[in-house]
Amino acid sequence: MQFEVLAKCHTTRARVCRMKLAHGVTMLPTFMPVATQAAIKGLTPQQMEGLGVSLILNNTYHLNLRPGIKVLQEAGGAHKFQGWNHNLLTDSGGFQLVSLSKFTKITEEGALFASPFDGEPTMLTPEESMSIQHAIGADIIMQLDDVVSSLTVGPRVGEAMQRSVRWLDRCIAYHQNSGRQDKQNLFAIIQGGLDPDLRAQCLDEMVKRKDGVAGYAIGGLSGGEEKDVFWRIIKQCAEKLPEDRPRYSMGIGFAEDLLVCVALGVDMADCVFPTRTARFGVALTFKGPLNLRLGKHSREFIPIDDNCPCPTCSDGVSRALLHHTVTRETSAAHAVTLHNLTFQAQVMGRARDAIMNGTFPTYLREFFSNYFGDTGYPEWCVNALRSVGVDLLEHNTDAKVVEGDGAKWEYSDAS
Numbered sequence: 001m002q003f004e005v006l007a008k009c010h011t012t013r014a015r016v017c018r019m020k021l022a023h024g025v026t027m028l029p030t031f032m033p034v035a036t037q038a039a040i041k042g043l044t045p046q047q048m049e050g051l052g053v054s055l056i057l058n059n060t061y062h063l064n065l066r067p068g069i070k071v072l073q074e075a076g077g078a079h080k081f082q083g084w085n086h087n088l089l090t091d092s093g094g095f096q097l098v099s100l101s102k103f104t105k106i107t108e109e110g111a112l113f114a115s116p117f118d119g120e121p122t123m124l125t126p127e128e129s130m131s132i133q134h135a136i137g138a139d140i141i142m143q144l145d146d147v148v149s150s151l152t153v154g155p156r157v158g159e160a161m162q163r164s165v166r167w168l169d170r171c172i173a174y175h176q177n178s179g180r181q182d183k184q185n186l187f188a189i190i191q192g193g194l195d196p197d198l199r200a201q202c203l204d205e206m207v208k209r210k211d212g213v214a215g216y217a218i219g220g221l222s223g224g225e226e227k228d229v230f231w232r233i234i235k236q237c238a239e240k241l242p243e244d245r246p247r248y249s250m251g252i253g254f255a256e257d258l259l260v261c262v263a264l265g266v267d268m269a270d271c272v273f274p275t276r277t278a279r280f281g282v283a284l285t286f287k288g289p290l291n292l293r294l295g296k297h298s299r300e301f302i303p304i305d306d307n308c309p310c311p312t313c314s315d316g317v318s319r320a321l322l323h324h325t326v327t328r329e330t331s332a333a334h335a336v337t338l339h340n341l342t343f344q345a346q347v348m349g350r351a352r353d354a355i356m357n358g359t360f361p362t363y364l365r366e367f368f369s370n371y372f373g374d375t376g377y378p379e380w381c382v383n384a385l386r387s388v389g390v391d392l393l394e395h396n397t398d399a400k401v402v403e404g405d406g407a408k409w410e411y412s413d414a415s
C-alpha cells in the first residue's frame, strides 16, 4: 500500500488521503458499499464502476460458505470471481460468526461455532481467518478479533480487548510468513467497548505493532450504544492512531455519522444501510431521506433529486413511478440503490473537495442545515463537531437541537 496525506482541514481533524492498493487508487475519505455475497444487491460491477466506486467490501463468512474457498481459488480469487477490477476489503469472518451462529464459544485458540451445514463444532482461528482471506485475495484484510456487543459491560469487554491484541499478533505472524504483504494489507481492529481506559490500552498495544499493520479499524461500535458515547470513542481512537495509516470506522453509514466521523479524523467507513434501505423504498437526499412508499409521492412527477447525477435521476425516473413500483419490482430497487450509492459517494466526494479547498467547516454547516434544518440538529452531532472547532449553530441561532440519535426518517404517517 502507498498511503499519502494530501490535505488537512485547518479546523477539524478531517483529511484527504490517497491510498494506492494492488487494484488502483482510492481517495479517502470514502464510503465502501457492502457486497455481502460478492455482489452489491441489484448492481453489476460495471454499474458500480460507473458510480466512481473504487473500493467495496465482501463478507468472508458468506464467501467461505458459498461458493467456498475452492471455487474462489479456481476462479483466481474474489476479484475475478465477481468481475471486479478495483479494490476489495474483506472482514475477518468473526463478526458474522458471532452474530449468525446460535452456538459460539470463544477460546484462546479461536472461535468455536456450530457449522451451519451439519451443526458440527468448527473452529475459526486467527490463522484460519488469514488463510481464508488470502484465498479470497482482497486488497485489505482484517484481523480476527474477539467481538463483543457494544452494549456488553463487565470483565468480558477487557478480556475481549486483550484477546484481540493477542490474536492480532498471530494474524501478523501468519500474514508475514505468507509472502503476501505486497498484495494484501492487514488492518488491526481497536476494541475496548465503551470504556475509554480499555480503548486507551488497546490503542497503546496496537499502535506498538504498527510495523506489522497497514491500517487500523475502530471496531465494536454501532451496536445500539448512545451516540454521545459513540462519537467520544471515535474521537479518542482517531486522535491516537498513527498519522501515516488509514483509519476505518466499521459499520457507519448514515450521512450525519459519516461526516462527524470524517471531522474526527476517520478515512473509511462501510455499512449495508444505503443499499438495504433502498430495497425498502427509502431514497437518501441532501434534504434528508424520502420514503417513496408514502402516498404523498404518488403524484410527484419529478426525480428523487433534480441535481443528482445518478442514472435514475438523470434518466428522469419519477418519484411517482418509484412509489408505484418500489418494494414490488426489482428494477425499482436497483434504481433506488443506484441513487443511494451515488448519494453516499457525493457526501464523501464533497467532503474531500471541501477539505482540499479549505472549506470543510462551511460544508458541514451547509450540509447539516439542509439535512436537519427543519427537523432539528441532533445534539450529539452539535457536541461532536464543537469538540473539533465547528459550531453548527453559528449564524443560525434559531436552529432547533434535538436529543437522541436524531436520525431523520420519513417512516411515520405511512399511507
Ligand SMILES: [Zn+2]
Binding pocket: 304, 305, 308, 309, 310, 311, 312, 313, 314, 338, 339, 340, 342
Ligand atoms: Zn439520483
